[in-house]
Amino acid sequence: xxxxxxxxxxxxxxxxxxxxxxxxxxxxxxxxxxxxxxxxxxxxxxxxxxxxxxxxxxxxxxxxxxxxxxxxxxxxxxxxxxxxxxxxxxxxxxxxxxxxxxxxxxxxxxxxxxxxxxxxxxxxxxxxxxxxxxxxxxxxxxxxxxxxxxxxxxxxxxxxxxxxxxxxxxxxxxxxxxxxxxxxxxxxxxxxxxxxxxxxxxxxxxxxxxxxxxxxxxxxxxxxxxxxx
Amino acid sequence: xxxxxxxxxxxxxxxxxxxxxxxxxxxxxxxxxxxxxxxxxxxxxxxxxxxxxxxxxxxxxxxxxxxxxxxxxxxxxxxxxxxxxxxxxxxxxxxxxxxxxxxxxxxxxxxxxxxxxxxxxxxxxxxxxxxxxxxx
Numbered sequence: 001x002x003x004x005x006x007x008x009x010x011x012x013x014x015x016x017x018x019x020x021x022x023x024x025x026x027x028x029x030x031x032x033x034x035x036x037x038x039x040x041x042x043x044x045x046x047x048x049x050x051x052x053x054x055x056x057x058x059x060x061x062x063x064x065x066x067x068x069x070x071x072x073x074x075x076x077x078x079x080x081x082x083x084x085x086x087x088x089x090x091x092x093x094x095x096x097x098x099x100x101x102x103x104x105x106x107x108x109x110x111x112x113x114x115x116x117x118x119x120x121x122x123x124x125x126x127x128x129x130x131x132x133x134x135x136x137x138x139x140x141x142x143x144x145x146x147x148x149x150x151x152x153x154x155x156x157x158x159x160x161x162x163x164x165x166x167x168x169x170x171x172x173x174x175x176x177x178x179x180x181x182x183x184x185x186x187x188x189x190x191x192x193x194x195x196x197x198x199x200x201x202x203x204x205x206x207x208x209x210x211x212x213x214x215x216x217x218x219x220x221x222x223x224x225x226x227x228x229x
Numbered sequence: 230x231x232x233x234x235x236x237x238x239x240x241x242x243x244x245x246x247x248x249x250x251x252x253x254x255x256x257x258x259x260x261x262x263x264x265x266x267x268x269x270x271x272x273x274x275x276x277x278x279x280x281x282x283x284x285x286x287x288x289x290x291x292x293x294x295x296x297x298x299x300x301x302x303x304x305x306x307x308x309x310x311x312x313x314x315x316x317x318x319x320x321x322x323x324x325x326x327x328x329x330x331x332x333x334x335x336x337x338x339x340x341x342x343x344x345x346x347x348x349x350x351x352x353x354x355x356x357x358x359x360x361x362x363x364x365x
Contacts, residue, residue, distance in 0.1 A: 032292070048359070055355070061348075098324040114359035122352035129345035137338040144331050197356070204349045211346060221332045 034096040042084040045109040049073045061128045065175045069117050108183040117180045123171040126203045134164035134210050156213045163210035169202035
């Protein structure tokens with residue numbers, strides 16, 4: 001029966017080459033795997049970007065930075081979704097691999113975009129929350145300095161204002177700089193965020209020291225006997 | 230309270246003057262003197278609630294006659310002490326009512342600074358966590 005069938009094939013028909021069949025099957029499997037991985041990577045990024053957008057929306061102190069950061073994140077979601085559709089439609093492994101590589105290199109969602117969002121949140125929290133509060137606190141405390149407590153409080157108050165100014169200086173201009181960073185810049189310099197991250201950490205330490213000064217002053221004002229005057 | 234103390238002091242001084250005029254003045258040539266200006270000044274500058282309780286009750290010497298020979302009657306030291314006490318107590322009370330309010334504001338502001346610091350820490354942590362996902 002088999003022979004009869006084969007014998008019935010037209011002269012131009014060739015029997016299937018087992019090697020070719022195996023290669024095609026493996027290629028299809030590889031293509032599907034690339035598509036599956038890409039879909040998963042894109043879904044993760046879109047999900048995390050949406051969560052970050054929610055965080056940005058609930059961050060009250062961002063000012064104009066809020067719309068800038070949300071706009072970037074939403075643009076990335078749109079582009080990544082389109083990239084996912086492109087990859088899903090790819091018919092060759094090479095095309096799928098090329099497009100899939102863009103998920104990371106073209107967007108740097110985890111290495112750049114989301115970290116920038118949070119570094120700007122941190123920088124703005126320093127500049128627009130902590131520093132104004134510290135400056136207000138310094139004015140209040142200054143009104144409580146007396147000849148009796150000056151020796152203890154004045155040096156702390158001076159340090160508080162110095163630390164506040166240092167923190168403000170550390171993050172000055174940082175949000176605009178961070179928002180201008182691109183994936184291409186990161187691809188060239190993976191340490192792109194190191195300096196601004198260090199700056200925000202330095203500002204954070206200055207705020208922490210100023211806070212410590214403030215608490216020491218307040219303790220001294222409310223429990224002067226314990227402070228020795 | 231301050232007004233009451235002052236009024237009592239003034240009243241006590243007036244009584245003292247009247248009594249002295251009626252007693253010592255009649256007996257000797259000495260002239261009763263009014264309370265020391267310092268006492269009046271102290272009383273008038275005292276602020277805030279005073280412990281000056283002494284106010285008024287310390288005017289005991291009101292009836293003290295002028296010393297024979299015209300020596301001036303002793304100043305109503307009770308009034309002076311009371312006034313001084315009122316002055317000191319008043320100043321202290323004033324400082325004590327101002328400082329706690331300002332310290333309270335300072336405490337609230339320091340708490341706001343700490344909350345801002347927590348926001349900074351939260352954001353830095355989120356940035357670091359995102360970077361750890363790179364490559365996934």
